[in-house]
Amino acid sequence: MYYICLDIGGTSVKTAITDKNGNIYEQSSINIPKTLYEFTKSIFEYIKNAKVRYSIMGIAVSAPGSVDCKTGIIGGVSAIPYIHGPNWKKNLNTEFSLPVSIENDANCAAFSEVYFGKYNFIKDMAFLVCGSGVGGAIVKDGRIHHGKHLHGGEFGFMFLDISYSEKDRFRNLSELGSTQALVRKVKKIYPDKDMNGKMIFEAAENGDKNCLKAIDEFYSALAAGIINVQYIYDPEMIFIGGAISCNNTFINGLNKKTNEILDNLENFYKIRPVIKPATYRKDANILGALAHHLQEYS
Numbered sequence: 001m002y003y004i005c006l007d008i009g010g011t012s013v014k015t016a017i018t019d020k021n022g023n024i025y026e027q028s029s030i031n032i033p034k035t036l037y038e039f040t041k042s043i044f045e046y047i048k049n050a051k052v053r054y055s056i057m058g059i060a061v062s063a064p065g066s067v068d069c070k071t072g073i074i075g076g077v078s079a080i081p082y083i084h085g086p087n088w089k090k091n092l093n094t095e096f097s098l099p100v101s102i103e104n105d106a107n108c109a110a111f112s113e114v115y116f117g118k119y120n121f122i123k124d125m126a127f128l129v130c131g132s133g134v135g136g137a138i139v140k141d142g143r144i145h146h147g148k149h150l151h152g153g154e155f156g157f158m159f160l161d162i163s164y165s166e167k168d169r170f171r172n173l174s175e176l177g178s179t180q181a182l183v184r185k186v187k188k189i190y191p192d193k194d195m196n197g198k199m200i201f202e203a204a205e206n207g208d209k210n211c212l213k214a215i216d217e218f219y220s221a222l223a224a225g226i227i228n229v230q231y232i233y234d235p236e237m238i239f240i241g242g243a244i245s246c247n248n249t250f251i252n253g254l255n256k257k258t259n260e261i262l263d264n265l266e267n268f269y270k271i272r273p274v275i276k277p278a279t280y281r282k283d284a285n286i287l288g289a290l291a292h293h294l295q296e297y298s
Contacts, residue, residue, distance in 0.1 A: 002054040003293065004047055007062040007105065007285040010079035010132075015046055016286045017054055020294060022116045024283065025054075036082040040091070047096055058099040059092055060293035062108040062285040066150040069296070072102055075150065101293040105129075106153060107144045108288030109241045109278060110137035115291030117279040119237060126235045127278070128155055130222065130242040133174035138233060144292075160224055177221035179244050185214045197244050205249070219257035226258060230273040241278035251277050 002025070007014040013030040030042050050056060065084060066076035072089025092100040103111070110127035114120055123142045129135040134156035138145040145152045156174030163169040175181055179197045186200050187193070189210045195203075204211040226238055244250050255275050262269050278284050 001057045003058050003060055003290055004050050004056055005060045005062070005286045005289045005293075006043065007108075007289065008064065008080070008083065009105075010064070013043065014286060016283075017050060018286070018290050020057075020290075022287050022290060024286070027286075032080060036086070039080075039082065040086075044095060047092075051096070056096075056098060058101070058293055058297065059096065060289035061088060061092075061100070061102040062105045062289040063088075063102055064105050067102055067104040067107075068150060069101070069103055069146070069292075072100070074102075099293070099297050101289070101296045103144075103289060103292040104137070104150075105285050106135040106241075107137045107146075108286075108292060109284040110139050110144060110153075110239070111288035111291040111295075112280045112284045113239055113278070114139055114142055115295070116287055119276070119279070122236045124233075124235045126155075126229050126233055126238045127153070128222075128226070128229070128238065128240050130177070130179050130240060130244050132178065132180045134178050134222075134225065139235075155225060155229060158225055158228060160221060173221065173225040177218065177225050179242065181221070182214060182218040185217070186211060189214075198247070201247060201249060215253070216257070219253055220261070222254060223258040223261055226254075226273050226275065227261065227269075230271060231269075234271070237274045237276055239276050239278050241281075241284055243282075245277040246281050248277075251275070 003018050005016045005018055011032055015029060016027045017025045030046060033039050033042060063074050063083065064078035065074040067074050072087045074084050088102050089100045106127065106129045109129060125139045127137040136155040137153040156172060158173045159170050160173055160176050161171040182200060183195055183197060186195050200211050204215050229238060258273060258275065262272060280287050
């Protein structure tokens with residue numbers, strides 16, 4: 001018995017066939033087309049072909065935006081405007097007569113830790129996804145906390161800075177502590193270079209002083225956000241996801257900066273965040289979608 005897992009991203013839909021234990025049997029991807037019709041057609045074709053080859057028990061979807069797990073409708077905004085509005089649970093169930101689940105992508109990443117991860121004994125955790133912005137999820141008593149408006153864990157909206165000289169210009173964690181924020185900062189220094197996060201860390205390791213300074217400021221912003229999360233929610237662990245979490249230099253540097261900040265504060269900051277990289281890295285959303293599906297239909 002197998003499950004189809006779909007992870008909708010900004011440029012592609014990652015697909016996987018899994019069993020209930022989280023073993024992945026095959027993976028592929030579907031490029032995001034320009035229209036809803038083409039998108040739906042490509043998804044339906046993939047599922048039809050998978051059903052020929054496997055005994056499929058359900059369809060699990062990870063998606064960006066404010067996902068309503070009960071109705072199957074994706075609210076909010078994302079890089080794919082046309083996915084917002086259709087009832088994906090209803091549409092997929094009507095077409096294939098299979099149980100369908102759908103959950104926010106950051107929540108799915110957190111679910112992968114709760115259900116399959118080596119720290120699945122942790123009941124209270126926060127999960128931050130660092131990429132084009134900073135997304136996240138809150139796990140309370142082993143379950144995702146969605147919040148009244150489905151914005152639970154949207155840590156990127158947290159204000160970190162205010163400039164009174166710029167007409168009360170507020171800047172949030174996504175603007176200051178995301179991988180994209182780091183890239184923007186370095187591109188201002190090197191406008192003719194095609195830079196990404198990986199290249200910036202490599203340049204820093206080779207002694208580039210501008211990249212070293214930008215990374216240090218990036219660590220400071222993200223560490224400040226993590227400390228805020230620790231003292232607002234007080235989780236047992238804070239996990240970091242996104243492609244950058246695969247970089248051990250990043251995780252070590254972030255932990256070092258967090259401790260450095262706390263060392264320089266008054267001694268009533270007694271609690272130190274326990275920061276860990278996401279266990280399943282690139283497969284976190286896929287396995288989290290499966291975990292959410294199994295929990296919903298248990």
